[in-house]
Amino acid sequence: MSTKKTNAQPPNKLTGIQLTEVPQKAVGTKAIQSALSHVFEETGVLKGIGLLKNLNQTYGFDCPGCAWPDPDEKRAFLAEYCENGAKAVAEEATKNKVSPMFFATHSVEELSSWSDYEIGKSGRITHPMVLEEGDTHYKEISWEKAFNLIANQLNKLNSPDEAIFYTSGRTSNEAAYLYQLFVRQFGTNNLPDCSNMCHESSGAALSETLGIGKGSVTLDDFNHADLVIVMGQNPGTNHPRMLTALGETKKNGGKIITVNPLPEVGLMRYVDPQNPLEWFGKGQELTDLFLQVKINGDVALLKIILKLMKAKEDENPGAVFNHQFINEKTHGLGDFLNDLDQYTIEDLLPQTGLTLGKIEKATELIINNDKIIICWAMGLTQHKNAVDNIREVVNLLLLKGSIGKKGAGTCPVRGHSNVQGDRTVGIWEKLKPEFGEKLAKEFDFTPPTKEGYDVVNAIEAMYHKKAKVFMGMGGNFVSATPDTEYTASALRNCELTVHVSTKLNRSHLIHGKTALILPCLGRSEKDIQQSGEQFVSVENSMGVVHSSNGHLTPCSNHLLSEPAIVAGIAKATLNGSKVDWEKLISNYDLIRNKIEATIPGFENYNQRVRLKGGFYLPNNARDNNFSPTSTGKANFTLNKPSDIHLNDNEFMLMTVRTHDQYNTTIYGLNDRYRGVLNERRVVFMNSDDMLKLGVKKLDKVNLISNFNNEKRVANGFIALPYSIPKQCMATYFPEANVLVAIKNKAKISNTPASKTVVITVEKIDN
Numbered sequence: 001m002s003t004k005k006t007n008a009q010p011p012n013k014l015t016g017i018q019l020t021e022v023p024q025k026a027v028g029t030k031a032i033q034s035a036l037s038h039v040f041e042e043t044g045v046l047k048g049i050g051l052l053k054n055l056n057q058t059y060g061f062d063c064p065g066c067a068w069p070d071p072d073e074k075r076a077f078l079a080e081y082c083e084n085g086a087k088a089v090a091e092e093a094t095k096n097k098v099s100p101m102f103f104a105t106h107s108v109e110e111l112s113s114w115s116d117y118e119i120g121k122s123g124r125i126t127h128p129m130v131l132e133e134g135d136t137h138y139k140e141i142s143w144e145k146a147f148n149l150i151a152n153q154l155n156k157l158n159s160p161d162e163a164i165f166y167t168s169g170r171t172s173n174e175a176a177y178l179y180q181l182f183v184r185q186f187g188t189n190n191l192p193d194c195s196n197m198c199h200e201s202s203g204a205a206l207s208e209t210l211g212i213g214k215g216s217v218t219l220d221d222f223n224h225a226d227l228v229i230v231m232g233q234n235p236g237t238n239h240p241r242m243l244t245a246l247g248e249t250k251k252n253g254g255k256i257i258t259v260n261p262l263p264e265v266g267l268m269r270y271v272d273p274q275n276p277l278e279w280f281g282k283g284q285e286l287t288d289l290f291l292q293v294k295i296n297g298d299v300a301l302l303k304i305i306l307k308l309m310k311a312k313e314d315e316n317p318g319a320v321f322n323h324q325f326i327n328e329k330t331h332g333l334g335d336f337l338n339d340l341d342q343y344t345i346e347d348l349l350p351q352t353g354l355t356l357g358k359i360e361k362a363t364e365l366i367i368n369n370d371k372i373i374i375c376w377a378m379g380l381t382q383h384k385n386a387v388d389n390i391r392e393v394v395n396l397l398l399l400k401g402s403i404g405k406k407g408a409g410t411c412p413v414r415g416h417s418n419v420q421g422d423r424t425v426g427i428w429e430k431l432k433p434e435f436g437e438k439l440a441k442e443f444d445f446t447p448p449t450k451e452g453y454d455v456v457n458a459i460e461a462m463y464h465k466k467a468k469v470f471m472g473m474g475g476n477f478v479s480a481t482p483d484t485e486y487t488a489s490a491l492r493n494c495e496l497t498v499h500v501s502t503k504l505n506r507s508h509l510i511h512g513k514t515a516l517i518l519p520c521l522g523r524s525e526k527d528i529q530q531s532g533e534q535f536v537s538v539e540n541s542m543g544v545v546h547s548s549n550g551h552l553t554p555c556s557n558h559l560l561s562e563p564a565i566v567a568g569i570a571k572a573t574l575n576g577s578k579v580d581w582e583k584l585i586s587n588y589d590l591i592r593n594k595i596e597a598t599i600p601g602f603e604n605y606n607q608r609v610r611l612k613g614g615f616y617l618p619n620n621a622r623d624n625n626f627s628p629t630s631t632g633k634a635n636f637t638l639n640k641p642s643d644i645h646l647n648d649n650e651f652m653l654m655t656v657r658t659h660d661q662y663n664t665t666i667y668g669l670n671d672r673y674r675g676v677l678n679e680r681r682v683v684f685m686n687s688d689d690m691l692k693l694g695v696k697k698l699d700k701v702n703l704i705s706n707f708n709n710e711k712r713v714a715n716g717f718i719a720l721p722y723s724i725p726k727q728c729m730a731t732y733f734p735e736a737n738v739l740v741a742i743k744n745k746a747k748i749s750n751t752p753a754s755k756t757v758v759i760t761v762e763k764i765d766n
């Protein structure tokens with residue numbers, strides 16, 4: 001019997017929606033209650049307290065939630081955690097187990113009919129498992145056999161480029177470095193990662209303009225900023241500890257502008273969970289000026305601001321632009337200003353959905369303040385013109401000289417807890433020539449130079465059978481990627497799919513002819529190798545590398561660490577590798593020595609990673625040095641507003657996260673901060689649009705995308721009126737990924753445009 005008919009999409013049954021008021025403030029006692037109940041429910045009380053005590057403490061483990069940095073000095077007494085960090089930890093430290101017995105009881109087909117929430121709640125995977133060709137159930141396999149199976153399949157390929165090696169962003173520096181080394185010794189640069197779907201647009205824009213693909217600010221800069229602009233980001237849910245930093249900005253007299261189609265609760269008002277005196281109050285107002293921009297209206301908005309700045313500068317030269325900085329540090333001002341002149345405010349304004357008065361207020365704040373930080377996340381990076389979005393942000397900062405000085409700079413807020421570190425240590429489908437040379441010398445082999453597949457290209461390659469083996473180091477490829485049914489066909493075309501995972505997810509159920517699940521240790525667990533207990537290291541959103549020590553007993557004796565799994569596969573697969581894989585994993589200091597030998601900035605890695613708080617990697621933009629760019633200076637760029645024009649019956653849909661999920665991991669069914677409980681299949685609409693469509697609150701609708709005249713449908717969503725600009729809608733990822741056409745992606749960065757999905761809406765009768 002074949003198991004081909006597994007469901008790539010979560011079932012579209014409704015779970016019983018309840019609506020509540022949208023809360024007026026974020027965090028506070030409700031958040032603490034929610035955090036503790038998730039932890040205790042999943043792990044039990046004693047283990048739960050132990051967990052929270054160690055989370056993000058100087059010698060504890062790194063929170064697997066987001067990449068927001070820990071304070072260098074001051075750490076909260078109880079623990080440096082947030083509600084959603086606690087949920088992330090609870091999810092990993094759960095008591096529930098997915099054992100061989102579990103797999104014997106439930107067929108792959110049955111499991112695929114479960115919701116993502118149910119799949120996730122089933123628990124931690126305890127044994128390596130295999131699904132052989134034609135089988136209906138996964139069964140246990142030994143590690144040795146699993147490694148040999150992979151090796152045989154890889155060595156059968158016509159070319160190493162027929163294999164794809166994906167990485168999600170939780171993988172430690174040590175594991176990621178070994179992984180890329182194995183993949184490159186195998187002979188390919190096919191190293192797509194979750195960054196391709198996340199901050200790739202930031203990396204592309206920032207490298208071109210400032211000579212480094214990372215942000216320039218440190219956490220301390222938030223204490224010194226006059227103005228922080230938060231664009232396209234929902235920190236109350238996705239980076240809750242960032243609210244503390246924004247709170248500090250406000251306490252020190254700084255102002256905050258928020259640019260978002262939604263009035264996200266966390267940004268409006270918050271209560272510091274680590275300050276019990278604040279728990280019962282009204283909370284602190286965070287946003288001073290809220291610009292409720294239309295989806296993808298950001299370049300138009302920034303251009304209007306830039307034009308208003310220029311007009312003021314023309315009136316009173318030197319009053320707005322920082323000429324000293326511009327003359328010394330930048331390139332391309334003239335072309336940039338000429339290009340800006342081609343646009344008129346009248347043409348740009350409708351794209352923003354804002355009044356000119358509001359934009360003038362924002363411009364005034366920008367003109368009157370010098371130390372400006374701009375923060376952003378997926379609201380800017382997941383659009384067709386995403387790279388333009390971020391380059392335009394840089395233009396604004398350059399005009400003000402607001403970079404490379406205290407209290408000012410770029411702040412792309414990263415997602416996964418080590419997504420930035422994975423890139424630093426070599427996970428990328430493009431191999432930098434300097435790094436290639438270092439690898440060649442250190443390990444005595446010839447690394448491949450051909451550019452590998454990124455996420456979108458990898459999916460297309462599998463779809464067209466140009467790639468036949470898929471391996472995922474963490475993550476949930478089928479649910480995280482766009483165009484769910486297309487991607488599912490791509491994976492089903494593979495000879496072999498392999499997942500190194502902590503928990504069961506849908507990607508284990510949408511499989512190649514043969515499939516393997518290799519269960520690994522989580523962040524919170526002890527990692528013991530030949531030389532004793534090991535720690536790993538990670539890099540946060542601001543370029544600080546620090547250690548992470550697991551304290552819990554692993555959930556099963558059959559788990560291996562990620563580095564050990566890579567070493568096992570490498571040893572079985574590679575003939576003639578001069579790397580002593582066994583030795584490298586016997587003591588992770590040896591891996592760190594290799595990182596130090598091949599990657600700049602890691603001098604005395606083993607010593608410095610043991611220091612309290614770790615160490616900062618070099619950052620040229622932070623140091624006001626832009627010499628790595630093509631011109632040797634910070635570059636002004638010419639950017640384009642959105643070229644998407646909606647017909648009257650069309651809407652712009654963005655796919656966002658609820659307060660109760662971590663990407664494809666569904667912690668619960670509530671989106672407390674948006675007033676929706678016990679339901680994920682909802683679509684937030686503007687009430688005028690609902691009137692026009694004849695759709696009432698709680699009516700059911702189908703969402704239809706017609707990208708390139710190909711019809712894609714997401715069935716059965718509940719319509720909810722919400723504060724969102726006209727012709728804009730919002731729904732949740734991953735349910736709506738089926739609507740994101742594989743070809744709907746950002747220019748330059750190739751990031752799926754999952755925030756610019758043009759749809760029509762069809763009301764379902766009865």
Ligand SMILES: Nc1nc2c(c(=O)[nH]1)N[C@H]1C(S)=C(S)[C@@H](COP(=O)(O)OP(=O)(O)OC[C@H]3O[C@@H](n4cnc5c(=O)[nH]c(N)nc54)[C@H](O)[C@@H]3O)O[C@H]1N2
Nearest residue numbers: 084232233234238295296377378379415416656657662663
């Ligand atoms: N608890 C929790 N934490 C997480 C995650 C999680 O799923 N759960 N995921 C992690 C990861 S990998 C990432 S990348 C980050 C994601 O963090 P975010 O980027 O905050 O996540 P999204 O939910 O995608 O929210 C995007 C925000 O951008 C806004 N937006 C959408 N389109 C536009 C636009 O065109 N213009 C503007 N100005 N705004 C727009 C949306 O209204 C929303 O507020 O969070 C990380 N942290």
Ligand SMILES: Nc1nc2c(c(=O)[nH]1)N[C@H]1C(S)=C(S)[C@@H](COP(=O)(O)OP(=O)(O)OC[C@H]3O[C@@H](n4cnc5c(=O)[nH]c(N)nc54)[C@H](O)[C@@H]3O)O[C@H]1N2
Nearest residue numbers: 168198474475476480500501502503505655663664733754
């Ligand atoms: N429509 C739409 N699509 C999106 C987005 C969006 O906003 N809208 N956001 C995109 C973004 S920003 C990102 S980053 C991607 C996320 O894409 P991924 O990183 O691929 O997805 P996750 O849901 O974070 O992966 C969760 C799985 O990772 C595994 N896991 C957890 N911890 C560990 C660990 O320590 N080791 C290992 N080996 N495995 C572990 C578990 O098995 C879990 O099921 O999704 C992207 N997709």
Ligand SMILES: [Mo]
Nearest residue numbers: 198199415416
């Ligand atoms: Mo992300």
